[in-house]
Each structure stands twice: as structure tokens, then as C-alpha cells.
Amino acid sequence: MKKGLIFLFVFFAFIESRAQVKQPNIILFLVDDMGWQDCSLPFWDKPTKLNAIYHTPNMQKLAAKGMMLTNAYSNAVCTPTRVSLMTGMNVARHGVTNWTNVNSNTPTDFKDSILKPANWNYNGLTPERFYSEALNHTVVATPLPQILNEAGYYTIHAGKAHFAPTGLPGASPVNMGFDINIGGSAAGHPGSFLASKNYRQNEKDTSWAVRGLEKYIPEDLYLTEAITREAIHTLDNRNSNKPFFLYLSHYAVHVPYDKDIRFYQQYIDAGLTDTEAKYAALVEGMDKSLGDIMHYLEKNGLDKDTYILFTSDNGGLSLKGSRSGEPHTQNLPLKQGKGSLYEGGIRVPMIAAGPQIKPGSVSKQYIVSEDYFTTILQMANANPKKVKQVVDGKSFLPVLQGKQKNVDAQKTIIWHYPNNWTNVNLKGISWASAIRQGDWKLIYFHKQQTLELYNLSKDIAEQQDLSGIEIAKTKLLAQLLTQKLKERNAAMPSWLSTGQTIAWPNEIFELSNTNQVIK
């Protein structure tokens, strides 16, 4: 019996010491190209027409278990958001202002007749340990998974990476500090979501192939399902003495809208076009994945110790050709969509659940991509001694845990998109910078050389430009935006005609208020 007592003592001492250093598991569930209303869960003060179309019961379940952030933002396109998530740097600072090509040294901007895009970091993110003087057009930083890994986390990448072009160190999630990479590469979308196409485009050009999931082909699993199964399989085989960080970054709901036959027909029956039914099915498949992950956590008693952060990397796609209906209307009442700094391009769903987050709670605190870096490090209690980059993100963990009750209306978020995303020549798509502080948002349109000011609490649709009325607010935000852009060494577009970089937003303010125009 004496032996037993000693054993007990040792055992409890062990439990105790583990409790002291307990770190929660963290799941960042990132959806690709999902709009703010592309779900049955309303992120506004009322359900919208779009909310009535989609079926996402698991998002609803997660919201019931945690907190919705109704003013969550991303960047306007994917790689900028992903680099911000991984580095905590604002897009103006990291300079990966547009999506990166699968090929290195190849900017992705469409040709324009008026502006030359900024000299941006089109070679994407380079993890610190691969730093070399020879690399150009790249931002070097200490990535989130590496910090978590060094803090004792088992780090899993599942799905889309898209941090840098093929062949560069940032293309490989294992170089970012992920212990495991499931299907991530330089590709910004899958060749195909279909097992019957081997999750790849064709045999000649396999740049967009999703690799390592071949074992799910005989079961004919849709890519979203295959990634989820493999992620759960990896969790199931992990060392449970370590906390885990799962970056479940779905290729869904980006194009190609391959038909997911599990969910498609009901949307056709509901009267949607073929394209929109495919899109809605892609959304529902993503939601099922969320449900499967939640179920796995519950079944294994992990849900209490695990944070789930759910969000998207930019607003919903609203381009002609890809979506049905009139272009740029797919996110109404939000204006425009992916590629724009109007709300349609940057406002995204956001739900968080986990330790000390009150079930069924809601916050209007506005947050943005780089804030996740700092938030996750705080959740993990991981304070890296040295991080190569200047971190712009602010932790919103106090918001999630109810320690910060009121909206911090002094917080500023800036966006910067000095690129030409696509061939649409429409004010709002591409070529802009913006700032939000409190309820106010100022947008600087690079090509038009104009400023617009909106009060989002009253005008989420951005219909009433108040820049000519709220002069003081316009001036203040133009100055603040200018200051932030300069502070972060933001690269600016230039005029093709003169080669000169465009004016700063505060200069635009001064000029428009003295009735001058510069070009």
C-alpha cells in the first residue's frame, strides 16, 4: 500500500505540473472567398435575403457556443490576408498586396492604361530562417506556426496555403513551422474539387494539383471532405501530451464550383441557377466540415480546451462569368465584392468559441486579419522573445472573453490595395486604400484621386458619401491613413504617363478642398 501512496503522490504531482503549463488547442478555420452573408447565420442586426438561401447549421451551432464578431474584416484578396494572419503585419507593411502567382517573379496585376501597380512583394512571404540577401520582392518574417511550434504546439496545415510562388521557401507549409502539411502549396485554388479528377487540373499542368489525398479517391470524396478527414486523422494520431494548432484553411468556397452531389439538388429545387446551386453546395460542404471538426472535439472531450476561430479571407466573389446575375450585386446590401475596399470585398463572417468565451455572445468590435496573429499567440500563452517583423495586429482575446465590454472606437484598421486585380474598370475594384475608425470609414480611390467617407453604423451599404459634409472627419481620417501608410512604408501605384507615384490621401483632401485636381 505504501508503494501505492507514493505512486499516487507522484501521479498527482505530474497532473499538477501539467495544469500549470496548460495550453489550449487552437483551430483557425479559414474559408476561401466566403462572403459575409453566404451562410444561414446573420452577421447583421437582421437576416438578409442571402442568409435565407444558404444552409450552414454548424456555423449556427458554433455561434451558439461562442461569440460572433459582426464587424470582422479581411483584406480584399487572399494572399494579403494569409500573410497578415501568419505575420501579424498589416498589408501596407508586408507589401504582399495582391495574390501571388504559382510562378515566381511573376506579378499578377492586369495591365492598365493609366496606373502602374505598386512595386509589391510578388514573391510572397519568406519564413525568417530562409532569409537571404538574394531574395527580392518578398517579405521576411517569423511565421505564426513556427512560434507556436517552438512554444510546444503540434502544428498542422490542412488545405490551401498560398503564401508564396512555387519553388520559393514560403510555398511549403513545413517551412513555415507546420509539422504537417496536408495539401498546401503555392496554388491559390484547387485544380478540381473532384476525386474523379484526382483533385488536379490536368496531367500536363499540375501546378494546381492538391497532393497527398490520393487515398480518398476510391471513395470519390469531394476535396473539402477529404481534407477534413485527413485533418481529423492527423489529430487522431497526434501526441496528446502536446497542444495542437490546426490551420484548417479550406479551398472551398473558391472557384472552380465543381458540383458536390451531396448538397447540390436541394438548391436547384429551391430555384437557384446551376452556378449558384453549385456555389451553395460548396458552402454547405464547408459547413459540414466545421460540424465534423466540432463533433470530433466533443467526442474526444477536447471542446472545452479548444479555441475555434472561424472566418474568411476576403469578401464574396461578385464577378461576371463566375457568379450568376448582375455582377457586383452578389453581396448586397454590401457594396461590390472580392477585390474591392467597399464592405462587400472585406467584411467577412467571424465566430469564435473556446475557453472563457460566453455562449451566444456578440461583439461589434471591428477586427482585421493581422489581429489573429497576436490573438492566437495570447491564447497560446506564447511570447516569442524575438520576432523579425514589426507586428501591427492587436489581440482581441479580451473582447472574446468579455473582458473588454465596449467597442474600442479609437482602434484603426487600414487597407491598401495598390494593384489591378482584374480587367474590370470600375471604381471600387482594385486601386484603393482605406481606413476605419469607430463607425467611420474613408476610402481613397487611387485612379479617381477621390476620397469617400461613410458612417457604417447608419449606412452599411455605403450609399451616402459624406466626405463633402463631414469635412473635419474626412481630414482627420485622410491624415491618419496617410500617416499609417507612410509609417508602414506602403508601396504606391504610379502614373504611367509621368512615372510619378500618386498623391497621398491627405494631399487629395487638401487639393479637393482648394478646388484643384492633380493627375
Place this chain on the structure above:
Amino acid sequence: MKKGLIFLFVFFAFIESRAQVKQPNIILFLVDDMGWQDCSLPFWDKPTKLNAIYHTPNMQKLAAKGMMLTNAYSNAVCTPTRVSLMTGMNVARHGVTNWTNVNSNTPTDFKDSILKPANWNYNGLTPERFYSEALNHTVVATPLPQILNEAGYYTIHAGKAHFAPTGLPGASPVNMGFDINIGGSAAGHPGSFLASKNYRQNEKDTSWAVRGLEKYIPEDLYLTEAITREAIHTLDNRNSNKPFFLYLSHYAVHVPYDKDIRFYQQYIDAGLTDTEAKYAALVEGMDKSLGDIMHYLEKNGLDKDTYILFTSDNGGLSLKGSRSGEPHTQNLPLKQGKGSLYEGGIRVPMIAAGPQIKPGSVSKQYIVSEDYFTTILQMANANPKKVKQVVDGKSFLPVLQGKQKNVDAQKTIIWHYPNNWTNVNLKGISWASAIRQGDWKLIYFHKQQTLELYNLSKDIAEQQDLSGIEIAKTKLLAQLLTQKLKERNAAMPSWLSTGQTIAWPNEIFELSNTNQVIK
């Protein structure tokens, strides 16, 4: 206190139930192209000149902890051995009789002026679940890792796979039932062992690139070291409630002999040529990997519960150009080398350590590649209900555990190489079938249409052909070889001149003993 007692009871009950189903860990440490004497550990009754050249202290340490098998065999080239390991099928039955190309539908045989190679399975191994009528020139089987995986094992592939060409299901270790794939693909050798070359050949043709190890590039790690570190990293992050199967299948010591500066100079100082010093350094780097794995097991208290099986996939390379010195002499006293059914091509090192294996023991029992499949399943206590293939392998676990004291001299092993490996037109290289029973070995040379008989206990160098003297033994073995080849549906070469398949070995015996010759 009552709670404590209940807790103790529950805890011990748990220990008890785990003990009942306890399965050992298993490591299959496979070296590529390593000859029988390419180490400081003699696998003969005396040390040889070659043994004096190489430094492999960790192989010696492993042998001291376990058993050496001095009559261990493989096939004459790599893929045939690997397919036998994975399926338990003899090479004549699985029909992947030569190494597979990185491209599908592309046999690897050199053109010959006399014989047409057998219609072999040049599309390699297809795991059962990928079975489809459409696949041709492939063998479909239930692979070892899948069976182990289903029996509760965590299965890790590290290093060279080479089971099937690119794009086919067998190319991907995850399709074979491995939970984790570190660096395995369709490639039979690495583009480069050097981090400075990113472990790949060049940027245009990356078919031989070893992927997923980019994080070791900044430290400039040699490929052998990078694979070992990643394998240990994976073990360290595993779920320790599961037993593991680690298939550590080194790219070493295959060409290219890239200089490993950690070990190279001492061999130059000892008077070796540049080529041979590079080769010896490659061997020593592989031995360090073995040592690192053993150290990891010891440090984590796993060595008592873990089997290590160490062997090679074929005999040492002895071709002109690749090795220094006179070709086909690099394995003396063994005749010829890789690609031959003389002992130089098929006799390999073999050490096994683990539960119930007596330290410092030696067995002369002859074994071959397909026997590992059955042995490992017996070690794992995994009895699959259904296996697609007919299994030829016999477990040698009773030998290892000392339960079978004497050599089973009735055991037969057959080899079958109806292919043209390379451009060397020399009897012994390519084009042969062979059988061993007891001390006797009969070789059938397809092109020469002759039989040779050797007594290996007296003549390991195969210098004295006894086929004209030991007529009865020759007849018996020719019949037995014929019977086994027919039973296993062995594909035979054919005469280019007539299109007819070559004769069976028993026909050769009959003809040579009635003084006739057929062509």
C-alpha cells in the same frame, strides 16, 4: 482516500488492458544499393578487405543487441524488392521484375539484340483500394502498411518509395496505408543529396526532387540527416498510445555520390579514390542515421519494445563509371553486383533486434524480401482477415527469437529477373532465374540457355559450377525452379528472332543432358 483507491484500481485496470493488446513498435531500416560487405561488420565467417574500409559502428552496436542473419537476400534491383516487402509476394508472382520508371507506361529495359524482355508489370504496385479494371501492367495487392494501419499502427514512410510511376496510385505512400509520407515518390534516387541543391536535380525536371524537407535547407543538412531528423520529429509528435511502424527507407547509398563533408576526408586520407571516399561517406552517414534512431529509442525508453530490422534492397553497385576500379569486382569475393543473380547482386546485410531476440546471436537461415511481410505481421500480431494477393513470404520471427534453432534446409527461395537492366552484355547481369535450397543454388541464364550449380557453403564466390557433376541435384533444382515459376505465373523473355518464349529451366536440363541445344 477512498477516491484515491478507486482511482488506483481504475488506473491499474487500464494498464492491464493495455498490456493485453500490447503491440511492439517496428522499424524497417532499408538501405538502398548497399552491398553485403559495405560496412565494418562482417556478415561472413571472417572479416573481409571491404569490411576494413567502411566505418559503421552503429551497425555493430545493433548486431551486439540482436541477431545477424548472414544469409539474407533481396532481389537484384530495387523496385522488385520493395514490392515484395510491401506485399509478401515473390518477384515471379508480383511481376514487377525490374525497377519502375518515373513515367508511367514506360518499361525501363535496355534494348537487346537477342531477347525481348518479359511482359512485366512496369506500372508497379497498385494498392488494393485503387483496383480498377483499367490499370494494366500493374500488380494489385493489399500493402503491408495498410494492414498495420488497420491493426492500430501509426505508419510512417520516410525516404525512398519507388513502388510505381508518377501519377499512379502506388506512387504515393499515403495510398499504401502510410499515415505520413516523408520524401517518398516515384523516384528511385534523389536528384541530389545536397541541401544546397534543394535535394533536387534541376529546376526544369524535378521528377527526382525530394520534397517536404525544405526546412532543413538553411542548416545545409545532407539528405540522409534531413530524413532522419524528420522521422524522429514525427516519432516525437506521435500519439504514444499507438504502436508505430517506421519504414525508414534511405535514399543512401544509391547514386549520386554527392560529397558528405562530415565523413569524406578520412576516406581520402585512408587512400580511397574520390568516388570511393564519397561512397564510404554515404555509407557512414547512413550508419549515423541508424545510431540516431537507436539513441532516440533508448532516450525515450522505447528500445525494449521496438523491433529494428536492418537490410538493403539489392547487392552493391559494381558498374563501370559509377564505381572506381575494375567493374564487377566491387563485391569480391562475391561475384558481380546489383543486377545479377550471382551472390554479389542479391546477398545483403541483415540485422534484427527487439523483443526476445538474443543479443549477439547469429543465424545462417537464408531469407528473402517477401519474408519480411509475413514476419512483420507476426511481430505486430496483425492477422488480416483478407489479403488480395497470394503471399509467398514465410515469417522468420521464430529464427530471430531462437525458437527455430537450426537452418531449415528445405526452404526454397527463387529469384526471377527476365529483364535487361543495363547495357552490359555479360553473363550474370540481367536475364536470369535462380533458386536456393539448403546450401545449393542453381542459376538459369536466359540468354546463354545454361544452368550453373553452386554449393554456397563451400564456394560463396561461385567459382565452381557443379552442374555437370551433381546431376541429380541440378535436375531436382531445375524442376523445382520450373515448378515455382509456373505456379507463380512468371513472365518469361522471348527470342526476338522467333517471338517464342524461352525454355523453362527443366527443359534446359533435359536438353543439356541429351546434348541438344535450342535457340
